[in-house]
Amino acid sequence: MVRSEIPDIVVGRLPLYLRALTRLQNDGADFTSSHELGQRLGISSAQIRKDLSHFGEFGKQGTGYDIASLIDALQGILHADRVWPVALVGIGDLGHALAHYGGFTNRGFTITQLFDKDPTKIGQRINSLVIESADVMQASIRKARIKVAMIATPADSAQIVADALVQGGVLAILNYAPITLTTSNGVRVQHIDPVIHLQRMAYYINE
Amino acid sequence: MVRSEIPDIVVGRLPLYLRALTRLQNDGADFTSSHELGQRLGISSAQIRKDLSHFGEFGKQGTGYDIASLIDALQGILHADRVWPVALVGIGDLGHALAHYGGFTNRGFTITQLFDKDPTKIGQRINSLVIESADVMQASIRKARIKVAMIATPADSAQIVADALVQGGVLAILNYAPITLTTSNGVRVQHIDPVIHLQRMAYYINE
């Protein structure tokens, strides 16, 4: 198994498989099949089997997949078998919502640092975390060996923040600002912009 | 131009082009090229030209694209040349953040209705909007001819909410609940789950 040869599009589907399997498990199921999983996800069973085959053999002919062990395997592959500390930059409405969100920790991530550049916010608490100044961000994340960060600043600040995060050692950035970020090689960036999705769907509405 | 023949993956890139063009315009530029646009987006210039060619001819040899008219064209294609009223269901932390977000309206959408099933929330105001009961949702969105909705409920309620939205005439759903929704044909669904993106990136971090 050579990691670099696995298509990124395949990697992108693994978290969906993991999420669906976890839900099946919560619903009390012990086994599932590529067919059942595919139906739930709107993906062909062949594609699921093909995707998994990049990483090993996880099923049994006739019976399908043991849900618990496939979850374990996928968590290992995705490095979701630990809890990554995450820095969150930009504590506006969205930043608050992300800081309060309880769904990160049991899926491999936990927000451990909050940053903002607004002096009136610095020092405030959310849960047990204190909002720190953006000025100390780079040093602080380096010291804490943070590899994962989320940007929830306005668009104008996002690229500058991203540059500082990368300088501080961050390797993965989830960007909520409505702008495409540029980063050096080796740094992963994913973008979340609700309007992009809304516009994509509005195309198909004929009115 | 036959709409149904245009690949969805092409449609999915048009909002990115539109966003980048708007930013260029705000920065004072009048013209751009497929090369410049591609560099900003991390996409090849050939792909941008090919994508646009599905919808017509928008550029000039030698000079590239007039930004203002390409923005106009893309807004028309994406139906972002109007302001779609949007229903938002589930007014927790994320719902509040979305309701307060000021970035929708100038990009084609505005939240006009809020719903929650928690009796303590119903009747509360956010900006000038009143949170309504989920019980009246279906009738209310039908009356207002709402075609676009956002779900920000917990995972357990999301499918039920989606079914009701579709019954009420909604054709496009942006789902923030961490679950894959099933809908009838003709209804578009897009999912936003930050953990999916984080896991996808964590795969590449070797630690």
Place this chain on the structure above:
DNA sequence: TAGATTGTTAATCGATTAACAATC
């Protein structure tokens, strides 16, 4: 004019799917 850039064609590249032997 000379340089730049488009829109389009054809080739390449990669992803998805159908089919089935293997086997639980």
Place this chain on the structure above:
DNA sequence: TAGATTGTTAATCGATTAACAATC
């Protein structure tokens, strides 16, 4: 055993890219 489902192969399908004539 009979039925079900895997993992894998080969074929199909679709998307991306390179190249260039056209032309501003």
